[in-house]
Amino acid sequence: MHAERCFATITVSPRSDYGSGRASRIAALEHFLADVQSRADVMLMTCAEAARLHQSAAL
Numbered sequence: 001m002h003a004e005r006c007f008a009t010i011t012v013s014p015r016s017d018y019g020s021g022r023a024s025r026i027a028a029l030e031h032f033l034a035d036v037q038s039r040a041d042v043m044l045m046t047c048a049e050a051a052r053l054h055q056s057a058a059l
Contacts, residue, residue, distance in 0.1 A: 002039065009047075
């Protein structure tokens with residue numbers, strides 16, 4: 001996705017029975033987020049922040 005300069009929405013669920021609240025999934029999410037945050041040309045934002053960015057036509 002990074003090489004293609006894609007937009008991605010990541011949704012997580014705090015449920016521990018099948019959601020991303022399981023320990024193994026939390027570890028995978030932490031690894032993913034650390035990798036994303038290490039890239040200078042990638043932006044992490046909330047849905048509200050993405051909407052404001054889009055509305056300002058700064059994309």
